[in-house]
Amino acid sequence: MDKEIKDLDLLIIGGGPAGLTAAIYASRAKMNMILLENQLLGGQVRNSDTIENYPGFKKITGSGLADIMTEQAKELGAKVESFSKIVNVKLTDEEKIIETKKYIYKPKAVIIATGATPKKLPIPNEEKYSSRGVHYCAVCDGAIYEGSTIGVVGGGNSALEEALFLTKFALKVIMIRRYDYFKGEKATIDEVLKNPKIEVMYNWDLINVEGDDFVNKAIIKNVKTGEEKTIELNAVFGYIGTEPKTELFKNYLKLTSQGYILTDESMQTNIKGVYAAGDVREKQFRQITTAVADGTIAALSAEKYIIEKNR
Numbered sequence: 001m002d003k004e005i006k007d008l009d010l011l012i013i014g015g016g017p018a019g020l021t022a023a024i025y026a027s028r029a030k031m032n033m034i035l036l037e038n039q040l041l042g043g044q045v046r047n048s049d050t051i052e053n054y055p056g057f058k059k060i061t062g063s064g065l066a067d068i069m070t071e072q073a074k075e076l077g078a079k080v081e082s083f084s085k086i087v088n089v090k091l092t093d094e095e096k097i098i099e100t101k102k103y104i105y106k107p108k109a110v111i112i113a114t115g116a117t118p119k120k121l122p123i124p125n126e127e128k129y130s131s132r133g134v135h136y137c138a139v140c141d142g143a144i145y146e147g148s149t150i151g152v153v154g155g156g157n158s159a160l161e162e163a164l165f166l167t168k169f170a171l172k173v174i175m176i177r178r179y180d181y182f183k184g185e186k187a188t189i190d191e192v193l194k195n196p197k198i199e200v201m202y203n204w205d206l207i208n209v210e211g212d213d214f215v216n217k218a219i220i221k222n223v224k225t226g227e228e229k230t231i232e233l234n235a236v237f238g239y240i241g242t243e244p245k246t247e248l249f250k251n252y253l254k255l256t257s258q259g260y261i262l263t264d265e266s267m268q269t270n271i272k273g274v275y276a277a278g279d280v281r282e283k284q285f286r287q288i289t290t291a292v293a294d295g296t297i298a299a300l301s302a303e304k305y306i307i308e309k310n311r
Contacts, residue, residue: 005104008032009306010299013098014113014245015080016043017288018278020069021295022111022302027076029303034105035078036098038085042066043115044279045288047137049165053185054288062139065288091252093272108309109273109302112249112261113295116242116279116286121153123208133215133235138162145235147171151218153206154239157184160192162237167197174198174233178205178223209236244280256282267298273305 010026012019015037026033040046048062057065074080081100090097091110098105118136120126126134135141142150142165150170152163155177161184166173175192180202182189192198207219207228215235221228244259254262254270260282267275277294279286 003099003102003104005106006034008034008105008107010034010109010111010302011036011096011098011105011107012111012113013086014043014115014278014280015039015041015070015082016113016115016278016291017045017066017069018115018280018291018295018298019043019111019113020073020078021292022113022277022299023073023078023080024069024076025296025299026303027073027078029299031303031306033079035073035080036084036086036100036105037080037082039083040066041070041080041082047139048161049139050161051288086248089248089252091249091271091274096273108306109275111267111275111277111295111298111302112246112253112269112280113277113291113298114245114248114280116244118238119241119243121206121236121238121240123206125209129209129211129215132213133209133211135235135237136239138165138237141235142166142169142237145169148234149174149232151176151206151231151233151236152239153236155179155182155184156239156241157188159239160184160188162239163192163198164188164195166237167195170197172197172199174231175200176204176206176218176220176236177202179203206236242279242286246280265297266301267294268301273302273309275302 009031010033012022012035023035045062046066084100088099096110146169149172151174153176163173203224204220207221209215209218217232246259261276263276275298277298278291
C-alpha cells in the first residue's frame with residue numbers, strides 16, 4: 001500500500017523547547033507546517049524537577065513548562081504528529097523527503113530539533129544493571145530508592161540539580177566527581193555543598209557497579225593516587241554529558257566529531273533550507289533558553305527561505 005504524500009512549507013523534527021518554539025513562530029507566520037515527535041512533547045525538560053532560571057517563571061517544574069509550551073503551540077495552530085518514528089530521510093538543496101511508517105513528507109524547509117540523550121556510564125556492568133540500579137533520570141526513577149544510598153556521577157549543572165532532587169528520597173547521596181571542582185552555577189554548587197544529605201567525593205571515578213539482581217555496591221578509583229575501593233550504595237545516576245540524536249542525518253549534514261550538527265548564525269546547515277536548533281546543534285551552552293533562541297532563529301530563517309523560494 002502506497003504511503004500518503006504530504007507537501008508542506010515546513011517540517012519540524014523534534015518537540016522539545018527548540019522544536020516547540022519553532023512551531024509557535026511558524027504557526028504565527030501561517031506556514032503549512034507539521035511537527036514530528038516520536039516521544040512525549042517537551043523533550044528532556046520534562047526530566048527537570050524544578051526550573052528557576054527560565055525568564056518569566058520564578059520557579060516551575062519541567063513538565064509544567066513543557067505543557068505550557070505545548071499548549072501555546074497548539075492553540076496557535078501548530079499541527080503535531082506524536083509518536084511518529086522516522087524510517088528514512090533524504091536531504092539535498094533541491095529536495096527534502098522524510099518518511100515515517102505512515103507518511104512521506106515533502107517540505108520546502110526542515111528544522112531538526114531532535115535534541116540529545118544522556119551518555120551512558122562507561123562501566124562494564126552498565127547494560128547488566130540498566131534500570132536495576134543504573135539510571136539517568138532522577139525524576140523518572142528516584143522515588144524507587146526511598147531511604148537508600150544513591151550515587152551521582154558527574155560535575156555539571158545536571159548532576160548537581162539531580163543530586164539535590166534525590167535528597168527528597170535518599171537517606172544519603174554520594175557525588176562521585178573525578179575532578180576537584182564542579183562546573184555548574186555557583187548558587188547550585190553552594191546549595192549542594194550545604195546539604196547535609198550530600199557527600200562529595202572529589203578526585204574519584206566510578207569503575208564499575210556490582211550486586212545480585214540489583215546494584216548494591218560501586219567500585220571507585222582515586223584518579224590521583226590510583227587507590228581503588230568499594231562503597232555500598234543502591235543505585236548510581238549518571239550525568240556525564242549528552243550524545244546528539246543525529247544518526248538519521250549523518251549522511252547529509254556536516255557534523256562535529258562528537259556528532260553535533262554544524263550551523264551558521266541563522267541555524268542553517270550545509271544544506272539550503274535545512275536548519276538545526278537546540279541541543280542537537282554544536283554550540284557552547286545548552287540551556288532551555290538557548291534552545292528557545294535557536295528555535296526562534298531557525299523558524300524565522302526558514303520563513304525567509306520559503307518566501308524567497310516561492311518567488
